[in-house]
Amino acid sequence: MAPAETATVYQRIVTAFNKHPRKVFRVRDLREHLGLPTDEPSINVTRSRLGRLIRQGFLGQPGRGRCQKRT
Numbered sequence: 001m002a003p004a005e006t007a008t009v010y011q012r013i014v015t016a017f018n019k020h021p022r023k024v025f026r027v028r029d030l031r032e033h034l035g036l037p038t039d040e041p042s043i044n045v046t047r048s049r050l051g052r053l054i055r056q057g058f059l060g061q062p063g064r065g066r067c068q069k070r071t
Contacts, residue, residue, distance in 0.1 A: 009036075013049060017059065017069040024068045 031038050053059045060070040
C-alpha cells in the first residue's frame with residue numbers, strides 16, 4: 001500500500017472513532033463500518049494500526065480485541 005493510501009486509512013479510522021466516541025469497536029466491525037475487506041490478512045493490518053493508535057494514546061482498550069476513543 002502506498003504511503004498516501006496508508007494515511008487515508010488511518011484518517012478513516014480516526015474519523016470513525018471521532019464520529020462515534022463512545023462506541024467500542026472490534027476490528028472486524030470497524031472494517032465493516034469502513035466498507036473495507038474483512039479477510040484475515042486485512043484484519044491483522046488493522047489490528048496493528050489500532051495497536052499504534054493505542055500506544056499513541058488516541059484509543060483505549062476497554063477489553064481484549066476492543067478499541068474505543070480515549071476521552
